[in-house]
Amino acid sequence: MLQDLRAALGPQGCLTGADVPEAARSDASRTGHDLPLALLRPASVAEVSAALAICHRHGVAVVPQGGMTGLAGGAQPQAGQVALSLSRLAGVEEIDGEAMAMVVRAGTVLEVAQKAAEAAGFLLPVDLGARGSCQIGGNIATNAGGLRVLRDGMTRDNLLGIEAVLADGTVLCQMTKVVKNNTGYDLRHLFAGSEGTLGVITRAVIRLRPLPGPRGTVLASLPDFAAVLRLLAMARSALPGLSAFEAMWRDYFTCSQGHLPHTVLPDPPPFAVILEADEGPALEALLEAAFEEGVITDALIAQSFAEARRFWAVREGLEMDAAMPGLINLDVSLTTGRLDDFAQACRAALQASFPGAHVSFYGHVADSNVHVAVHVPGASEAEVHEVDAIAYGVVRDFGGSISAEHGIGTLKRDWLGYSRSPEELAAMRAIKAALDPKGLLNPGKVLPE
Numbered sequence: 001m002l003q004d005l006r007a008a009l010g011p012q013g014c015l016t017g018a019d020v021p022e023a024a025r026s027d028a029s030r031t032g033h034d035l036p037l038a039l040l041r042p043a044s045v046a047e048v049s050a051a052l053a054i055c056h057r058h059g060v061a062v063v064p065q066g067g068m069t070g071l072a073g074g075a076q077p078q079a080g081q082v083a084l085s086l087s088r089l090a091g092v093e094e095i096d097g098e099a100m101a102m103v104v105r106a107g108t109v110l111e112v113a114q115k116a117a118e119a120a121g122f123l124l125p126v127d128l129g130a131r132g133s134c135q136i137g138g139n140i141a142t143n144a145g146g147l148r149v150l151r152d153g154m155t156r157d158n159l160l161g162i163e164a165v166l167a168d169g170t171v172l173c174q175m176t177k178v179v180k181n182n183t184g185y186d187l188r189h190l191f192a193g194s195e196g197t198l199g200v201i202t203r204a205v206i207r208l209r210p211l212p213g214p215r216g217t218v219l220a221s222l223p224d225f226a227a228v229l230r231l232l233a234m235a236r237s238a239l240p241g242l243s244a245f246e247a248m249w250r251d252y253f254t255c256s257q258g259h260l261p262h263t264v265l266p267d268p269p270p271f272a273v274i275l276e277a278d279e280g281p282a283l284e285a286l287l288e289a290a291f292e293e294g295v296i297t298d299a300l301i302a303q304s305f306a307e308a309r310r311f312w313a314v315r316e317g318l319e320m321d322a323a324m325p326g327l328i329n330l331d332v333s334l335t336t337g338r339l340d341d342f343a344q345a346c347r348a349a350l351q352a353s354f355p356g357a358h359v360s361f362y363g364h365v366a367d368s369n370v371h372v373a374v375h376v377p378g379a380s381e382a383e384v385h386e387v388d389a390i391a392y393g394v395v396r397d398f399g400g401s402i403s404a405e406h407g408i409g410t411l412k413r414d415w416l417g418y419s420r421s422p423e424e425l426a427a428m429r430a431i432k433a434a435l436d437p438k439g440l441l442n443p444g445k446v447l448p449e
Helices: 002-009 045-058 110-119 136-141 187-191 225-238 250-258 281-293 305-316 318-323 336-353 381-397 413-418 422-435
Strands: 038-040 062-065 082-085 092-096 101-105 159-165 171-174 200-207 215-222 244-249 271-278 298-301 328-333 358-363 369-375
Touching (some): 002 038, 045 062, 045 082, 045 159, 062 200, 092 110, 159 187, 171 187, 215 225, 215 281, 215 305, 225 244, 225 271, 225 281, 225 336, 244 250, 244 305, 250 305, 250 318, 250 358, 271 305, 281 298, 328 381, 336 358, 336 369, 336 381, 369 381, 381 413, 413 422
Parallel strands (some): 038 082, 062 082
Antiparallel strands (some): 101 200, 159 171, 159 200, 244 358, 328 369
């Protein structure tokens, strides 16, 4: 098999032994431990097809890999499996101004595609904190969410066309630029969110938007969660250009700010909200009305891009990961109006089992998505598993989703039944069996055994 792969992909396209980089072991969850049997690096769609056909003929499993920024363990191989990296299949092929669409290869880094769109006068609406290293193919495979879902939707909402290669090397090409395409089963939505279990995404057509005008960034202090909901309702009504509405509970804000070199709010409020919208009188009028109603008690308006980044640095909390080794980051979704009820119940349940643990909450409230940051110093693998079980149990009780935007991978696989019915899981397995009857594409991911 390795001889066939080297012949098909060349010496740079099939790495084995000591040539396989350590980064191929795991995504950003750092839970993968095995180096793959080989790391395949195809540079064309034809090479992806040939590689999959060879592995299919030999009965060897293939694990697709993008920028390795995922947090669900979805891109890590086991011993004896082959990893397939899309990093050499990169580049923007076309920007069609009339169709407002971009044709891009799967291995293209998101930020590279964003800058190409901007240079052409457009906005690529998908945006994540990992924009500098995540890849378009991985964004589609995990249906990534990110910072602008409120205005522009998830990745699948911006996907017009797709090309993917099945386990046996068959190339499926639906690279349409049209918005209206009502011709039966929609393959783009089948592969978006499939996490490499149905096929390897090789190219895509992404919908573009007009470049927005100058944005205003506000950091507001609020007295309670009812005020957060009221401000959200006011902003949705008054601000057509609303692009972000991010809430932080006091415990998260205090912890995150405490690990930064700068202080934004010396006295953290019960809730802090970052709101972004088009600059102008509408934004100023909203803040004035919110003050008059007592919805907000204070507000800072960023006077520069640098100041806006300081606001966002608290929300992103990157320094917390370094300061709190083993920090567990959970990503769940619930009805917006019940997010604070969930936070209180989840905190109580976790601290009952782990007294003294740090438990805090933040997230894309307008998108019904909340993140849970949990730190149990020196937690064992079994204790991390228990944290997951407790938190996802509360999510199930609230009728929510155990994954809002990071996918299932291996780390959430055991709890997929908390959010999907047995009938839904059976339908998923039927689709998997139809497209990958040998079970060779990313085995063990997403679907519980």
